[in-house]
Amino acid sequence: MRSLAGLLLLCLALPAIADKPLAPQTIPGAVTVDAERAVLLIQATPHLVIVDSRLSEEHAKGHIPGAINLLDTEMTEAALSRIAPDRDTPLLFYCNGERCLRSNNAAAHAVAWGYRTIYWFRGGWQEWLHKELPIAR
């Protein structure tokens, strides 16, 4: 009976295994935003640092205007401090989309390093493109 239930669980889990995992809905200590809220945030916050956690090639093809490229795996506390010295500096992280875990990872690190105002644009580049918002290159 237990093995049967296990088999059932496996069957249910299979599609999830087949796809890349989804990023979590929220990150503790960070505010999740969508494209519209991100735009309003950018327009209203002059000192906002937008961190593009994707690869540099991806960044070069197009990015949110004003974003700084910093790959999550290369983002040490020191590297982040160079672009955001003050722990009160608002940060906005994004990467490719909801199946991309880089920005999630980066935002979590920023929370751990003591940054206090962190926004996470979960929909990322895919949502930005889909809504045909202005892009920079």
Next chain:
Amino acid sequence: MERISLRALITALLLAVVLITVVHTVISQYQFRRAALDYRADSISRVIEVAALEALRQARSHAITLGGSVQKRLQLHAPDVLRTQLNAPFSKGYVEAGYLDLVALRAYDAELHLLDMDGQRHIPPLPETVMQRLAQRQGVERLKTLGELWHTTDAPLYSVLVPIGGLHVEGYLEVVFNPLFNLLNVGDMIRMPLGIHDHRRAELLHPAGIDERAPNHAAMEYALRGVDDAVVLYLVAYADVDMLYADMRRIQFITALSFFVLTLAVLTLAFWLLNRHLFQPVQHLIGQMEHVLHDENNALVTQRGIQEVHAVAASFNAMATRVREIIQELRRISAQDGLTGIANRRSFNQALEREWLRAMRQGTPLSVLLIDIDHFKQYNDRYGHQAGDECLQHIASALNLAVQRPTDVVARYGGEEFVILLPETDAAGAAAVARRMQNVVATLALPHASSATGIVSMSIGVCAITPSRGQPAQNLIACADLALYRAKAAGRNRVEVAQASDWAALDSAAT
């Protein structure tokens, strides 16, 4: 009047069914073909739509990229520089410009006032509805790119509006291109010859390999709509319908053939069953009925066929039997005397004619006894009519019992007169029978006070003859009547045999 037969009627009905199915099949064939073509046109129209929208989407994407690149450099507040910058995509090599048939670039400020433009200067401003829509946008919506398909009087246009100044909108850059350039390869995408017409149906692109004489190609159209849902372009794909028709014809042929075979089989079976269980039994029944009508024997029709025919036959048999019974009863009644139960005068006359002819044929003598009850009127007056009737009944049954041969006929001839026909009997034999009759009646001893003897007696006239050709049978009766007259005249209660003189008298009377 000629009546239509059941077989003819049903055959006509079955033929009508066949005719209707054939006509229906032929008509439905055309409808089927039209429906298939309509369906094909509809699905191809969808295919054109998808391909065209994809081509436009790609073009729009290129325009957005181009607009994004150009807007970065625009200096909206320096008119001289702006002019040069707007000219850059036309004069310099922008990668994205290679994917577009650029018509114009127009720069607007944030309030949508035209600042400057480059390219074809004569193109009209954006349609009013688009401008209104742009002006009414709020918040983040203002940042989003807007792309619209529209047309001037002589060309289709596609405008893409990208915001200038990144996320802080300073103005808009309108990239105007001719979508025809991007739609040219829709035909390649859908792998069909494609023609393009403008909103006035003037041809912009002629389909490759399609001329006026291409009957095997059917035009399938898709209307590409733009601003205000107005048709901007008609995209017409030419589908080879030969294969479609060939497919349809094959399917229709198989369908129709199987349908006909099935119908024919069913009809044949129906006809066979009807013939076996209805037509033939009915025909047989009719023949037998006619036979039964003319048949004196108690013949009946055979009961066969379906329930109803069987029932008709049974009813007919019942009716025939009943009618025969009634006829026999009527015949019996019509031959009988109502009072005495012996044969009546009519029946006697028939017997006389029959026996007369037979005697003439065989050359045998024939005798008649004409009997009259003496003083019967007085009997009635004295004893009453009821007693008179009873007297007649007694005498009749006595006379009837007294004859010995089955061919002898005893009949009541009139009121108190009886007549007896004796075939193959000469005058002597007849006289003997007459005397025996007198004895029988005398034995009854019916009292008759008005009679000389005191009992009922009879006078009998006898006439015997061997009939010859040309003599009427009634002469025999007349002859016996003469004899009876003489018997009465001679005092009654006696037998008088007709003489040759009687015959002579009759013959002279006849001539």
